[in-house]
Amino acid sequence: MSYGEHSDQDLARLCLKGDERAARELVERFQRPVYSLVYRMVRDRELAEDLTQEVFVRTFNNLQRYDRSYKFSSWLFKIAYNLTVDHLRKKQVKTISMHGSPDAVTAERQEATSLALESGEERPDAVVEARELAGYLEEAIGELRPEYRTAILLRHVEGRAYEEISDIMGVPLGTVKTYIFRARRELRDLLEDLRDEE
Amino acid sequence: MSKKEPHQDHLRQEELDTIALGGGSQLPARSSAHAADCERCRREAEELRRLHVALLALAPLQPMAGFADRVMRRVSLPLPWRVRVLEAVRAHWVATAAVFAGLAAAVGVGATWTARYPELTPVTVAAFLVERSTSLLWGAVMEIGRLVYGTGVVSTAQGLAEQVTLLTAFLAVATVTVVGLGALRIMLTLMNTSPGSRPATRG
Numbered sequence: 001m002s003y004g005e006h007s008d009q010d011l012a013r014l015c016l017k018g019d020e021r022a023a024r025e026l027v028e029r030f031q032r033p034v035y036s037l038v039y040r041m042v043r044d045r046e047l048a049e050d051l052t053q054e055v056f057v058r059t060f061n062n063l064q065r066y067d068r069s070y071k072f073s074s075w076l077f078k079i080a081y082n083l084t085v086d087h088l089r090k091k092q093v094k095t096i097s098m099h100g101s102p103d104a105v106t107a108e109r110q111e112a113t114s115l116a117l118e119s120g121e122e123r124p125d126a127v128v129e130a131r132e133l134a135g136y137l138e139e140a141i142g143e144l145r146p147e148y149r150t151a152i153l154l155r156h157v158e159g160r161a162y163e164e165i166s167d168i169m170g171v172p173l174g175t176v177k178t179y180i181f182r183a184r185r186e187l188r189d190l191l192e193d194l195r196d197e198e
Numbered sequence: 199m200s201k202k203e204p205h206q207d208h209l210r211q212e213e214l215d216t217i218a219l220g221g222g223s224q225l226p227a228r229s230s231a232h233a234a235d236c237e238r239c240r241r242e243a244e245e246l247r248r249l250h251v252a253l254l255a256l257a258p259l260q261p262m263a264g265f266a267d268r269v270m271r272r273v274s275l276p277l278p279w280r281v282r283v284l285e286a287v288r289a290h291w292v293a294t295a296a297v298f299a300g301l302a303a304a305v306g307v308g309a310t311w312t313a314r315y316p317e318l319t320p321v322t323v324a325a326f327l328v329e330r331s332t333s334l335l336w337g338a339v340m341e342i343g344r345l346v347y348g349t350g351v352v353s354t355a356q357g358l359a360e361q362v363t364l365l366t367a368f369l370a371v372a373t374v375t376v377v378g379l380g381a382l383r384i385m386l387t388l389m390n391t392s393p394g395s396r397p398a399t400r401g
Contacts (some may be wrong), residue, residue, distance in 0.1 A: 018278040020270065027266045036259040049261050053269050060273040134257050156253035159219075162212070181211050184249060 008072035015063055027056055030073065034080050037153055040141055041084045051087060055080045071164065078168045081150055088146055140190035147171075148183035155180055207232070209239045218246035279386075332363055 003011065003025040011029075014022035034055055039048035059066075059079055066075055141149055150169060154160040162180075166173045209217075213229050216222065222230065233239055277285070287294045308320045336359060343352040355362070 015275055018275045018281070020275060023273060023275055024266055024270055027269050031261055031265055031269075032258060035261045035265075036256075039259050045262075049265065052261060053265070053272065056269045057272045060275060133252060134255070137252055137256060152253070155215075156250050157256060177211060180215075184246065187249065188245070 009068050012063060012066055012068065012072050015060060023060055026072075030076055031056075033073075033158055034076060036157065037077065037150070038080055038084050040138070040153055041088065041146055041149060043142060047087075051084055052080070055083055058083070070167070074160075074164050074167050077154065077158075077160075078170070081168055082170075085146060085150075136191055137187075140187050143190050144183055144186055148179050148186065151176055151179035152183040152187070208236060209233060209243070214239065214243045214246055217243040218250050332367075336363065 003021055006014070006022070006025070008026065008029070011022040011026050015026070031052065035048060035052045038051045038055070039045065042048050042051065055076065059076055066072070141153070144152070147169065151165055154165045154168060155162070160168070162173055162176050165180075166176045169176065169179075171179075209229055209232060213225055213233075216225055217233060222233070225233070233243065276282075312319050340352055340355070343355060
């Protein structure tokens with residue numbers, strides 16, 4: 001059985017026995033979703049990468065505390081959420097623009113921190129259109145409160161259930177529903193405002 | 199009692215959410231019927247679906263190349279038990295050598311004794327010592343019982359001497375086993391933590 005076929009829980013168990021390939025498989029499996037969430041919280045590529053690295057390091061170093069009755073990904077996202085929120089609280093970062101970190105003071109720094117959109121093989125006009133919509137959305141998501149942002153990204157981008165989001169964020173189920181409801185309403189309003197401004 | 203309007207109970211947020219995320223078939227029949235009938239709920243579900251599709255289509259973000267290598271350089275995984283044992287032996291080689299020397303000496307003495315006094319092997323000596331100490335202990339307990347409770351109770355207890363001895367022996371063995379396993383677990387836990395982990399650097 002190759003490592004790619006193992007469940008997350010099995011890989012975590014193998015990591016506890018010192019299996020490096022299992023750890024690497026977990027990193028490769030979750031680096032994109034964790035990085036995406038963290039990036040959309042902090043809007044700085046370098047910072048997001050540092051924080052994502054820290055998430056995995058903490059995860060592996062505390063693996064003995066992982067309760068295997070929970071989904072591994074929920075535990076990982078919980079660590080990612082707590083770490084990022086702690087960072088935001090400490091730094092009081094106002095994360096808005098998709099054109100780079102608000103801390104970026106030079107053009108190079110803005111370029112280094114700006115959002116990298118992956119382009120596929122679509123028609124140029126479709127790419128432009130998709131980029132435009134993605135741009136609006138990214139900007140609108142950046143305007144949301146961190147907890148709204150996390151809740152809506154976990155629900156719609158990561159496809160997590162309400163109960164799981166409640167576990168990850170450490171808030172009651174009702175609060176998660178409120179966050180998601182308000183986030184959607186604000187997103188709709190923000191998207192309309194952003195389109196009107198264009 | 200007033201009769202409800204057909205569209206009075208619009209779908210709840212979670213129900214709209216279920217439809218928007220493509221799980222409409224999981225809704226209860228009443229909600230499905232309402233969704234089919236109510237223009238407002240259909241419009242809301244459709245708006246939500248569009249938002250969901252747009253969010254789902256957000257550009258997938260990727261950390262820079264070599265991310266996994268950078269993480270693995272910083273991660274400390276527990277070492278496999280064989281390596282932990284070898285490292286523990288290497289770190290405490292004097293103590294390990296002393297334990298092995300002690301064991302070898304015990305085996306040597308036992309073997310010599312057995313060769314010299316074949317009728318008095320270490321096993322028979324141990325059995326004799328256990329029997330003597332048990333009967334001494336039992337005698338002391340009976341004596342105390344006689345002083346405290348009188349002869350009648352003690353006579354009855356003496357009839358049960360064999361069973362009590364067996365039970366005591368069983369409890370003693372069980373206690374030693376539990377304590378031994380507990381010690382082993384603590385030892386393994388200690389080996390599993392700080393000294394037994396190292397950064398995972400292999401590529």
